[in-house]
Amino acid sequence: MGGMMIRSFRTRLFGLVCLASLFVATVPAAAADYPTRPVRWLIGFSAGGPVDIVARIMAQWLSDHFGQQFIVENRTGSGGNIAAAAAINSPPDGYTLLFVAPNNAISTSLYKKLPYDFLRDTAPVASIMQLTNLMIVSNAMPAKTVREFIDYCKANPGKISYASSGNGTSVHMSAELFKAMTKCDMLHVPYRGSAAALPDVISNKVQLIFDNLPSALEQVRGGTVRPLGVTSPQRWPVVPDIPAIAETVPGFESVGFYGISAPKGTPPEVIEILNKAVGEALKDPKLVARLKETGGIPKPMTPAEFGKLVADETEKWRKVVEFAGVSVD
Numbered sequence: 001m002g003g004m005m006i007r008s009f010r011t012r013l014f015g016l017v018c019l020a021s022l023f024v025a026t027v028p029a030a031a032a033d034y035p036t037r038p039v040r041w042l043i044g045f046s047a048g049g050p051v052d053i054v055a056r057i058m059a060q061w062l063s064d065h066f067g068q069q070f071i072v073e074n075r076t077g078s079g080g081n082i083a084a085a086a087a088i089n090s091p092p093d094g095y096t097l098l099f100v101a102p103n104n105a106i107s108t109s110l111y112k113k114l115p116y117d118f119l120r121d122t123a124p125v126a127s128i129m130q131l132t133n134l135m136i137v138s139n140a141m142p143a144k145t146v147r148e149f150i151d152y153c154k155a156n157p158g159k160i161s162y163a164s165s166g167n168g169t170s171v172h173m174s175a176e177l178f179k180a181m182t183k184c185d186m187l188h189v190p191y192r193g194s195a196a197a198l199p200d201v202i203s204n205k206v207q208l209i210f211d212n213l214p215s216a217l218e219q220v221r222g223g224t225v226r227p228l229g230v231t232s233p234q235r236w237p238v239v240p241d242i243p244a245i246a247e248t249v250p251g252f253e254s255v256g257f258y259g260i261s262a263p264k265g266t267p268p269e270v271i272e273i274l275n276k277a278v279g280e281a282l283k284d285p286k287l288v289a290r291l292k293e294t295g296g297i298p299k300p301m302t303p304a305e306f307g308k309l310v311a312d313e314t315e316k317w318r319k320v321v322e323f324a325g326v327s328v329d
Contacts, residue, residue, distance in 0.1 A: 031269030034094055038069040041260075042087045043099040044080025045165055046193030050131075050212035050294070054258055055099050057290050058128060061281045076192040079103050079168030079328075081114065088121045092265035094274070097125065100259045102170035105313035109321045110168045111328050119314060124307035125260040125271050126278035129296035132232040133174045133254055134216040135245060136225040138204040146229045146248040149208075153184040161187040163197035163209040167328045173317065174210035174231050174254040176324040181249050201225060212256065213238070213295030231255070238295045254320075257313065258296070259306050275303050 041059055045051045052074065059070040075083035080103040090096035098104075104118050135146070143149035153160050164172035167190050179186055191197035194211045201209050202224045209216070210231060217239065219225045229245035230236045231254035236244075246252045260278065262271065281287050282298040291298055301309065321327070 031267055031273065034270050034273055035066055035068045037095065038071055039095050039097060040071050040073050040090075041097045041099060042073050042075050042083040044075060044077075044083035044101075044103065045169075046076050046195045047074055048195035048215075049165060049193040050214035050216075051099055051101055051258070052193075052195070053214050053294060054128065054291065054296065057287065057294075058278070058281065061284065061287050062277060065277055065281070077166070079107055079111075079166040079172070079190075081107055081111065081168070084118065084122075085115055087261070088116050088263055090263050092123075092263040092267075094262065094266050094270035096263065097274075098122065098261045100124075100257075100261045100310065102173075102256045102313060102317065103166070103168050104261075105310060106170065106173055106317040106321065107168045108314050109318040110173075110326065113329060119311055121264050122261040123264050123266050123271060124303045124310060125262050125266075126275045126303065127257065127259040127299050127301035127306040127309065128278065128282070129258050129291055130299045131213050131256050131258065131294075131296040132230045132236045133170060133210045133256065134213050134220070134230055134239075134242070134295075135174075135178075135208065135210050135228045136201065136216050136220065137208040137228060138201055138206075139224070139226055140204040141207055141226070143228070144226065146243070146245055149228055150182050150184060150248070153182075153186065157185040158187070160184070160208070161189050161206045163194075163201055163206040164188060164190050165194040165197060165211070166190050166192060170254060170256045171210050171212065173320055173324070173326075175208075176326050177252065177254060177320055178210070178245070178249070180324045181252055198225075210254070217295045236295070237297070238292060257299070257309060259301075259310075261310075271303055 043055050055072045059072050062070040087098035143152045162175045200206045220227045229243050233253045279300045282300045
């Protein structure tokens with residue numbers, strides 16, 4: 001009797017071990033098939049803007065790589081927070097991703113009533129590139145240098161307005177930092193993305209914008225606006241002839257980043273597959289050349305490294321928000 005019970009126990013134990021082994025083996029196998037259907041990539045800004053341009057370049061590469069469509073979906077408004085909330089509230093299955101940029105780090109301290117905690121509620125996936133912003137002014141403006149602009153601004157207090165791609169974006173906060181450090185009196189005019197703002201800069205309805213380099217550079221090359229300075233602490237390698245604002249305003253700095261995050265709880269295997277694919281993309285000479293045309297510098301990272309970058313940027317921008325003394329309800 002005892003022997004039969006032992007054999008029965010061993011049989012059941014063996015069955016459980018086999019079942020557990022089967023479960024463990026099938027989880028990576030299911031992830032290995034990812035993606036089996038189209039993936040939505042939410043971005044918080046309008047079509048034709050810098051985020052949209054880079055997202056579509058990367059989405060096309062990922063679509064070709066995986067044989068499944070990566071669909072860029074523009075969810076504009078609230079400085080990118082509408083897109084972030086939509087992504088965070090989506091199923092954590094790898095089929096909804098979020099384009100991450102400085103606005104996500106800035107919003108944490110700038111907005112008083114966000115319905116989410118970005119660092120807590122998202123999972124970092126991959127870094128795409130680093131970039132600077134570019135201070136560009138209407139050709140109708142007499143200033144041809146940062147120094148001349150500061151002098152003109154102080155001689156005409158309250159008469160200059162600057163555009164942004166929305167409250168809480170690096171475009172907005174770069175200008176607020178400039179205002180705080182130079183004591184220039186300028187009026188903020190937010191838009192739903194820089195693509196919507198640039199026509200008004202070109203026509204001098206607003207006089208300037210500290211735009212992300214991808215779209216700003218396109219306008220500079222077309223001669224529709226005048227560049228005064230990059231927001232990186234030194235001259236940017238892609239546009240070495242344009243001075244750094246810090247050459248005139250010591251200590252001025254605003255360097256951005258682009259990347260991908262997913263809703264918290266997204267399977268680690270899926271995140272690893274996406275991270276590996278983005279890493280391969282950033283080694284593709286054709287894609288790298290396209291990113292460099294936009295003014296960006298490719299910056300591959302592991303998910304953990306990208307998560308640390310977002311956390312560090314969140315703390316950095318908190319200090320800028322406090323220094324500039326701005327907030328949004």
